[in-house]
Amino acid sequence: KQEVTQIPAALSVPEGENLVLNCSFTDSAIYNLQWFRQDPGKGLTSLLLIQSSQREQTSGRLNASLDKSSGRSTLYIAASQPGDSATYLCAVIDFNKFYFGSGTKLNVKP
Amino acid sequence: GAGVSQSPRYKVAKRGQDVALRCDPISGHVSLFWYQQALGQGPEFLTYFQNEAQLDKSGLPSDRFFAERPEGSVSTLKIQRTQQEDSAVYLCASSHVETSGSSYNEQFFGPGTRLTVL
Numbered sequence: 709k710q711e712v713t714q715i716p717a718a719l720s721v722p723e724g725e726n727l728v729l730n731c732s733f734t735d736s737a738i739y740n741l742q743w744f745r746q747d748p749g750k751g752l753t754s755l756l757l758i759q760s761s762q763r764e765q766t767s768g769r770l771n772a773s774l775d776k777s778s779g780r781s782t783l784y785i786a787a788s789q790p791g792d793s794a795t796y797l798c799a800v801i802d803f804n805k806f807y808f809g810s811g812t813k814l815n816v817k818p
Numbered sequence: 819g820a821g822v823s824q825s826p827r828y829k830v831a832k833r834g835q836d837v838a839l840r841c842d843p844i845s846g847h848v849s850l851f852w853y854q855q856a857l858g859q860g861p862e863f864l865t866y867f868q869n870e871a872q873l874d875k876s877g878l879p880s881d882r883f884f885a886e887r888p889e890g891s892v893s894t895l896k897i898q899r900t901q902q903e904d905s906a907v908y909l910c911a912s913s914h915v916e917t918s919g920s921s922y923n924e925q926f927f928g929p930g931t932r933l934t935v936l
Contacts, residue, residue: 712860744927751822751909751927752861797860804849804874806925808860 710735712800714809721788722817729783729812731798736776740801743772743783745794746811752797756783788816820844822928824910830934831900839895839931843912850893851925852885853909861909867893900935907932 711734721727731741740759744752756765756772758781764773771784781798795811823842831837843850849868853861854877863877869890878885882901887893897904911925 714860749929751929752911753927754924757924799860804851804866805863806851806853806861808862810858810860 710800710802710807712807712809714798714812716812718813720815723790725788726786727788729796731781731809733779733800736779738800738802741774741781742799742801744797746797747794790816790818792816822910822912822926824928824931826931828932832936833900835900836898837900839908841893841910841928844926847912847914849913850887851911852895855907855909902935905933905935
């Protein structure tokens with residue numbers, strides 16, 4: 709069974725900092741990897757999807773990379789803002805099943 | 819257009835009660851998924867429907883859990899004789915075409931139902 713780990717579990721940074729969230733997985737035979745944001749009491753909002761043939765994806769201040777051989781993905785957030793405060797989840801997609809990590813809870817202080 | 823909706827948003831049940839959680843997927847979405855998210859954890863796959871057919875129920879934790887989608891649209895997740903360990907947020911997601919081969923179709927998530935079993 710695919711195991712997904714996210715480090716750190718929680719992170720608190722001052723506004724404006726660049727930061728990196730880490731995701732590792734045990735089985736490199738994946739279809740895709742996706743990063744989500746979850747706000748309290750809300751569902752999951754998709755941020756970036758990286759297909760297995762890709763190495764990275766970018767959207768605005770967000771950049772996600774994928775290294776299947778080492779079983780790792782990183783989410784880079786540039787110039788963090790208080791509105792970025794949320795829990796960030798990575799999910800490894802194997803056909804139609806999602807395997808989620810436990811998330812990184814991010815707090816960006818004004 | 820409307821997204822995935824779930825009801826109720828919050829449910830408190832006494833241990834031993836049966837509960838039913840409803841998911842309304844995005845209109846026309848063929849695939850529907852249920853996940854269970856315990857406090858401080860990521861969502862865990864429970865079951866998957868393609869139209870009315872339940873193609874994968876490998877994630878259901880026990881035979882007290884039952885899901886149906888009789889007309890291929892609305893789905894209900896039923897939990898019988900609830901236990902305290904069933905307390906979690908139950909998330910529903912839908913995607914507009916069936917998943918097949920190596921293709922992937924984005925899943926859209928609802929806000930979840932928070933179940934608390936006392």
